[in-house]
Amino acid sequence: CFYFNFDNYQRIIDTLFSAIISFGFMWFTGIYQIFQKNRYDIKYYNMLRWGGLFTIIIFTTSTLTITLARETRLFFPPFMFIIPLTLIFIKDHSQLIKEILSDKKFILLNLISIPIFIGISIFITFSIFPNFEFRAWKDGNHVFLIINLTIFFYSVFLVLLNRLKQFKFANNNS
Numbered sequence: 001c002f003y004f005n006f007d008n009y010q011r012i013i014d015t016l017f018s019a020i021i022s023f024g025f026m027w028f029t030g031i032y033q034i035f036q037k038n039r040y041d042i043k044y045y046n047m048l049r050w051g052g053l054f055t056i057i058i059f060t061t062s063t064l065t066i067t068l069a070r071e072t073r074l075f076f077p078p079f080m081f082i083i084p085l086t087l088i089f090i091k092d093h094s095q096l097i098k099e100i101l102s103d104k105k106f107i108l109l110n111l112i113s114i115p116i117f118i119g120i121s122i123f124i125t126f127s128i129f130p131n132f133e134f135r136a137w138k139d140g141n142h143v144f145l146i147i148n149l150t151i152f153f154y155s156v157f158l159v160l161l162n163r164l165k166q167f168k169f170a171n172n173n174s
Contacts, residue, residue: 002064002065002066004068005064005068005069005070010131010132010133011070011133013128013129013132013133014069014070014132014133014134014135015064015069015070016128016129017129017132017135017141017145018069018070018071018072018074018075019060019063019064019069019075020145020148021072021141021144021145021148022072022073022075022076023075023076023078023079023082024144024145024147024148024149024151024152025148025149025151025152025155026082026083026086027082027152028152028155028156029085029086029089029090029155030052030056030078030081030082030083030085030086030089031056031085032089032155032159033049033052033085033086033088033089033092034049034052034053034056034085036049045088048081048084048085049085051081052078052081052082052085055077055078055080055081056078056081056082059075059077059078060075060078063075070133070134070135089155093158093159093162096158096161096162096165097158100158100161113154113157114150114154117149117150117153117154117157118146118150120149120153121145121146121147121149121150121153122146124149125142125145125146125149126142129141129142129145
């Protein structure tokens with residue numbers, strides 16, 4: 001099956017699409033949380049982090065090597081770790097999201113950044129995935145990927161904005 005998944009360009013595109021779309025933006029938020037320091041008082045956070053890392057590596061490797069990876073559902077078993085880690089990411093950034101939605105300078109930043117993220121997502125989607133070998137509903141798959149890429153870019157934007165706020169706060173207190 002490994003050779004089938006990477007047999008030609010179209011199959012590589014389908015395999016890559018399946019891997020990305022199985023969790024979409026949650027790949028970033030979940031993996032980001034895995035590599036955060038254990039600063040949480042959530043009882044099972046370490047188990048969630050290490051279990052998530054182990055499960056992602058094992059299932060992604062096995063899906064790519066011994067199954068038909070174009071079946072998106074085969075990438076899904078790590079959900080029991082990715083989804084809770086994503087919820088922790090949202091909880092960690094909820095205060096920043098509230099500030100972004102209420103502060104006028106952040107509203108302007110959103111009005112500028114979101115259309116840029118959508119444009120970049122559209123460009124990436126149609127550049128990398130112009131068509132598929134096995135997938136029906138091509139337009140729906142494109143739209144779903146555009147939405148997930150936009151949320152991914154926005155999540156990266158939140159992380160960078162949060163780091164910038166922490167850096168400014170640390171420098172003001174020095």
